[in-house]
Amino acid sequence: MNSETDSRADSRADSGADPGSSEGDYRVYNNFYGPQYHGRAHFGIATAERPGRARATGLLDGDEIDALLRSYIRPDCFDDAAGELSRTGIVVLTGPQGTGKRSGAVALLRETVGPSADYVVLSPDIGLDQLAERTFDAGVGYVVLDRTGTAAAAGAAGAAGSAGSAATPADAPGPSSDFDWRRVRDQLRRHRAHLVITTVHGVAGRSPKAVRHLAWRPPALDKVVRARLVQARVPQEVVDRAVAGIPPGCPIAVVADAAQRIAAGADPDQAWKEHSGSAPQAVQEWFGAEEERSLREIAEVTTLAFAPGIGRRAFESLQDLLERLLGPVYFTPEAAYGTAYGTASGAGTGAGAGAAADGAAAPDATGQAAAPEGTDPQQRRRARPVDRRRSLSRNALITTEMQVYGATTREVMVFADSELRRWVLQALWRDHPTEYWDAVRHWLDALVDADPDPALQLSIASGLTLLGHIAFDEVVQSYLDPWARGESGEIGQTLAVYVLWYMCLEETQAAAALTLARTWAQSLHPTLRGTALIAFSGQLGVTFPTDAVKWLWAVLRTSALEKREEREHGLRAWAQLFLTLVDCQEDAGIVLDALAHRIRKERRTRSAAYSATGLLVLETTLWIFTATERLSGRPAVARYVADRPEEADVVAELWAAVLCYRPLRRSALSALLGAVRGLHAVTSDPTAAAARLGHALAAALPQVEHPLLTSELGRLAVSRPTRTTGPTRATGPDCVAALLGALNRVKDTEPR
Numbered sequence: 001m002n003s004e005t006d007s008r009a010d011s012r013a014d015s016g017a018d019p020g021s022s023e024g025d026y027r028v029y030n031n032f033y034g035p036q037y038h039g040r041a042h043f044g045i046a047t048a049e050r051p052g053r054a055r056a057t058g059l060l061d062g063d064e065i066d067a068l069l070r071s072y073i074r075p076d077c078f079d080d081a082a083g084e085l086s087r088t089g090i091v092v093l094t095g096p097q098g099t100g101k102r103s104g105a106v107a108l109l110r111e112t113v114g115p116s117a118d119y120v121v122l123s124p125d126i127g128l129d130q131l132a133e134r135t136f137d138a139g140v141g142y143v144v145l146d147r148t149g150t151a152a153a154a155g156a157a158g159a160a161g162s163a164g165s166a167a168t169p170a171d172a173p174g175p176s177s178d179f180d181w182r183r184v185r186d187q188l189r190r191h192r193a194h195l196v197i198t199t200v201h202g203v204a205g206r207s208p209k210a211v212r213h214l215a216w217r218p219p220a221l222d223k224v225v226r227a228r229l230v231q232a233r234v235p236q237e238v239v240d241r242a243v244a245g246i247p248p249g250c251p252i253a254v255v256a257d258a259a260q261r262i263a264a265g266a267d268p269d270q271a272w273k274e275h276s277g278s279a280p281q282a283v284q285e286w287f288g289a290e291e292e293r294s295l296r297e298i299a300e301v302t303t304l305a306f307a308p309g310i311g312r313r314a315f316e317s318l319q320d321l322l323e324r325l326l327g328p329v330y331f332t333p334e335a336a337y338g339t340a341y342g343t344a345s346g347a348g349t350g351a352g353a354g355a356a357a358d359g360a361a362a363p364d365a366t367g368q369a370a371a372p373e374g375t376d377p378q379q380r381r382r383a384r385p386v387d388r389r390r391s392l393s394r395n396a397l398i399t400t401e402m403q404v405y406g407a408t409t410r411e412v413m414v415f416a417d418s419e420l421r422r423w424v425l426q427a428l429w430r431d432h433p434t435e436y437w438d439a440v441r442h443w444l445d446a447l448v449d450a451d452p453d454p455a456l457q458l459s460i461a462s463g464l465t466l467l468g469h470i471a472f473d474e475v476v477q478s479y480l481d482p483w484a485r486g487e488s489g490e491i492g493q494t495l496a497v498y499v500l501w502y503m504c505l506e507e508t509q510a511a512a513a514l515t516l517a518r519t520w521a522q523s524l525h526p527t528l529r530g531t532a533l534i535a536f537s538g539q540l541g542v543t544f545p546t547d548a549v550k551w552l553w554a555v556l557r558t559s560a561l562e563k564r565e566e567r568e569h570g571l572r573a574w575a576q577l578f579l580t581l582v583d584c585q586e587d588a589g590i591v592l593d594a595l596a597h598r599i600r601k602e603r604r605t606r607s608a609a610y611s612a613t614g615l616l617v618l619e620t621t622l623w624i625f626t627a628t629e630r631l632s633g634r635p636a637v638a639r640y641v642a643d644r645p646e647e648a649d650v651v652a653e654l655w656a657a658v659l660c661y662r663p664l665r666r667s668a669l670s671a672l673l674g675a676v677r678g679l680h681a682v683t684s685d686p687t688a689a690a691a692r693l694g695h696a697l698a699a700a701l702p703q704v705e706h707p708l709l710t711s712e713l714g715r716l717a718v719s720r721p722t723r724t725t726g727p728t729r730a731t732g733p734d735c736v737a738a739l740l741g742a743l744n745r746v747k748d749t750e751p752r
Helices: 062-069 078-088 101-113 128-133 151-159 175-191 221-231 236-244 252-263 268-275 281-287 295-306 312-330 333-340 351-357 377-381 388-394 420-431 434-449 454-468 472-484 489-504 510-521 526-536 539-543 545-559 564-583 589-605 612-626 636-643 645-659 662-681 686-700 705-719 727-731 735-749
Strands: 026-028 045-047 090-094 119-122 141-144 194-199 213-215 398-405 408-415
Touching: 062 101, 078 090, 078 101, 078 213, 090 101, 090 175, 101 119, 101 141, 101 194, 128 175, 175 194, 221 236, 221 252, 236 252, 236 268, 252 268, 281 420, 295 312, 295 388, 295 398, 295 408, 295 420, 295 434, 295 454, 312 388, 312 408, 312 434, 408 420, 420 454, 434 454, 434 472, 434 489, 454 472, 454 489, 472 489, 472 510, 472 526, 489 510, 489 526, 489 539, 510 526, 510 539, 510 545, 526 539, 526 545, 526 564, 539 545, 539 564, 545 564, 545 589, 545 612, 564 589, 564 612, 564 636, 589 612, 589 645, 612 636, 612 645, 612 662, 636 645, 636 662, 636 686, 645 662, 645 686, 645 705, 662 686, 662 705, 662 735, 686 735, 705 735
Parallel strands: 090 194, 090 213, 119 141, 141 194
Antiparallel strands: 026 045, 398 408
């Protein structure tokens, strides 16, 4: 699977930004050609102004805090929560998505620890034992958003869990849970820190006495809208219209988004229509029509829900396959005979009858219009062929769109409004039985087995992501777990990973994606662990880099004891995570810091040879330093050294460790030569970057290694002349000489 992610971090401090807007100029980082249709998710596409969702953990930056708390309205429960946080140092906010728990958590920290303190977002997958053993910084506010370690979440993970994984309820009610919560509370008090946890799962049974679990309620929606619009200096008449048009039961996040659009000049009526919490009128009317929808019509909207943006011929082929599988669900022979052949008996009023009324009998196992046994052969020949295009033209939810591909154009099938897709999926899930969804599962499995092109893979993945909002267990149990286990080959694994990556771009689903990938990483099933490696090396690793490093290392250590192929998969995943973070301008230093920490620990605890763990760290480091960007072929570490000069010491420390281990020395020298030569293409001052790395290497290497490195790297550079395609590279400054010069200068200044 060749894919690159597209998010960017502001700094090593996480920002947890929202998914990027779909407006503006795009940069595409994936290996997919032509426009892609993926509903509200923006995987692989980033706007120039806001390139996708950055890290969801780490230090909250000032801009995000300002955005969260601008025009913040306190709900009635705020003072109660603030008092509990101030008194005990910890409070848990429970409630469904869309009630403002995220902004409420940050507002509580600002109220308690002050606006000048640091606010740190911890992983949603963190356990109570980890919190109880964590060293907190005094005066810092901590928050865990959408924590998944509750009993309800653990139970869901177990229900959707993978074979061989151990998903146990971390916070099951009872004495042990209360004891664990008390440990967390005491640890926070000991370090004079404060922690707010948000979760959608309430505590099953009796709540722990040690830590208050408070049901969070959103503020009055009219106050939220008025505050935002008044601050934006919107005319009073528009403010009144906006307040009057608030849909009942609208989530606070939707209200805030609509208010922002109205403040930017949108008409209030239109803004609320687009952000209403109920299905658009078109979907309600289509599914609520007096005449029951036919098999063909249901197949049309189902096909488009999972495969938007494809051409007519491909669409009709997919629809034809789905109709064959849906036939047993909707078709009865009596209904088809009565409608298609004009007999009085068995006219039927169900979906099967509707399908026949469109001009053809229901399809048989081969997909052809089938007449009942005993029908005259000539009468069979007179049966009209299936006319799907005429049926599609009558479908009010579906339209076509002309897409430009270079000098050519093609017609593709799309929903009449892009927002219809999620509402159609919701209506299908609400109104159709298990047999229907079994047929959809077999249909999607057949598409996966047919090796779909990358565009269709992404469309299927985005459709399953949208379905996961309303039927997460169905998506996990019917698709993600089987595909991740390899039951549909590599394409199935790829699609399972794509769904997790899409989920990472949605603030409400990222934590669930992390928990699911973690269960795969903990599995005894080697293919599940391999799928987890792929997931953590891409967008999931961008969103949760600390968790990615943790679980990649856990899987690698396990795989190191298994087959060599699994070991190489683990090493490749580390290198891919580093490549992804560098390419996304995220902080790839998290990867290098984790390896450097293990090298230092190895040196402190062993005086002679490296342990098996130490050797694995060295091998992982070498894989990272030899990893090259797919398009340019340049070492990713060259770009990292050029973009982050302050990290030269850590890079040099790791390179020195690999260079000093003789079995890997030659490969390490080759990687160093490639990285130094690659500086030309990634910085305007390559010699300064090379000299900086040389100084850092001189400090990290033992003195006896200096002349050896100088002579060996010099000889290797001579034996491997630079390949150039133009005079600029050939006559440019010699970065290898700059690095060696820095090494020699340090050597000459050392006391004899």
